[in-house]
Amino acid sequence: MPRRKLKLQHEVEELSxxxxxxxxxxxxxxxxxxxxxxxxxxxxxxxxELDDRMLKMQRQGRIGTFAPCRGQEATQIGYIYPMQKEDWVVPSYRAPGAQIWRGWHLEQILLFWNGYEEGARTPEGVNDLPVAIPVGSHPILAAGIGMGMKLQGTKQVVLTAFGDGSTSEGDVLEAFNFAGVYQAPVVFVCENNQYAISLPRAKQTRAETIAQKALAFGYDGIKVDGNDVLAMIVVTTEAVNKARRGDGPTLIEAFTYRMQMHTTADDPKKYRSDEEVKEWEKKCPLLRFEKYLINKKAADEKLLQEIHQDVIDEVQAGLERFEKCCVPQPDKLFDYTYAQLTPELQAQKEEFLAILAQRDSRNRKH
Ligand SMILES: Cc1ncc(C[n+]2csc(CCOP(=O)(O)OP(=O)(O)O)c2C)c(N)n1
Known part of the structure; x- marks a missing residue:
């Protein structure tokens, strides 16, 4: 048999x-x-605004560690915009804006990062899964949901978002494969913010783009300027329509940048330069969209200011609701893994409650 070249049919598009x-x-x-x-x-x-306020609150000790998303606003609002209410979203932990768009309550985002189960309970009427912290563990759930939709012929679509680092997890590659084999209505969005904690994208994969990984699974991948909300909307709308038509999955690589630390627990100055961050400040997704709105006469400075003020008020009200319902209930940690506690866990819970009661009575005496 001769050695010959197989011609592959696919190309990777890039859009801005x-x-x-x-x-x-x-x-x-x-x-x-x-x-x-x-x-x-x-x-x-x-x-x-929520991101900025949360960072301040974390520094004041009023919330726990969280994953800031500054710089990734256009990516998340762009990919969530084309999703219909009856569709499903399997979210990233770095996309509170997309969750709020879907109907999650602002205070839930804060409760989640403070360790409250209420922050992981999908609101009534919202078809979303809660945020998954184990990296790359959730796209396979989206593939499964999509396979179910396909088998039931529901005409719904499922979208899942994850980081560039997640694409090195085996589960994510299985998700890509199953969605392709079943031609399931799945939209995969890789938020390539160029770092997995301190690991830069170039050390994550030798592939030139993340988008091209789709080709190996038999469907399209497209690389998009993730700081351009219009491009994100166009590409995601196409992928959603294609999935709804029954033409299978798409992998979207949103090329963006994480402007802050990975989580509030690390110092990005240790692994990237100030110059690099400054370069990306110029590409701010909000600034460019503001210029567009003004050029287009969709808004003037005054209207933009009013929107900002309105948002500040909304975030403030959400924070106040959060602080009201943020009452520590440490024994709750026993409540959500089993419908019925095992005898060992029941004993541990009782012991724990007794320790808490002793501590409270000691505190009352002092
Ligand atoms: C299974 C698993 N391994 C390791 C971690 C620790 N961890 C948390 S986030 C992260 C990097 C993820 O990077 P990426 O997928 O690019 O997403 P990003 O955080 O940049 O949005 C790692 C290794 C984890 N949460 N889960």
Whole structure:
């Protein structure tokens, strides 16, 4: 048998619509009216404001460790925008804006990062899974949900988001494969923020893009400017429509940058330069969208200011609700793994409650 070259049919597309100066490629611009554009803008501002407030609260000891998402607002609002209410989302832990868009309550995000189960309970009428912290453990759930949708012929779509580091996990590759084999209606969004904690993307994979990994599984991958909300909306809308038509999955690589630390527990100065961060500040997804809105006369400075103030008030109200329901209940840790506690756990719970009671009575005496 001769040695010969097999010609592969696929290519990887790359898309960007809105540049850093807010200039738009009108041939590619999605047809969104002013109200829709402002709704998208508000959601991005809300994501940013919540992130900033949470960072301050964490530094004040008012919430636990969390994973900031500054810089990734266009990615998450862009991929969530085309999803319908009846669709399913299997979220990343770095996308509170997408969760709030879907109907999660702001205070739930804070409860989650403070260790409360209430923060992981999907609100009534929302078809989402809670956030998964084990890296790369959730795309396989999305593949399974998509396979179920396919078998039941429901015309729903499932979208899952995860980081670039997650694509090195075996489970994620299994998810890519099963979704392809079943032609399941799954949209995979890799939020390539270029770091997995301190590990840069170049050390994560030798592949030139993350998007091209889809080709090995027999479907399309596309690389998108993840700081360009319009490009994110266009690409995700195409992937969602394709999935709904029954034409199978897509892998979207959103090329973006994590502007803050991985979580509030690490110091990014130890593994990347200030110059690199400064370069990405110029590509801020919010600034470029503001310029676009003004150029397009969808908003003026005054309206943008009003939206900001409105968002500050909404976040403040959410924080106040959170602080009201944030009453420590340490014994709850026994309540959510088993429907019925094993005898050993029941004994441990009783012992733990007795220790708490002793501590309380000691504190009362002092
Ligand atoms: C299974 C597992 N291994 C390791 C960790 C520790 N860990 C938390 S986040 C992270 C990096 C994830 O990077 P990436 O997938 O790129 O997502 P990002 O955090 O950048 O959004 C690691 C290794 C974990 N949570 N779960």
């Amino acid at each position: 619509i809105l540049d850093v100066d807010g200039q738009v490629d009108t041939a590619l611009e999605p047809a969104l009216n002013h109200d829709e554009l402002l709704r998208i803008y508000r959601a991005m501002v809300l994501t940013r």
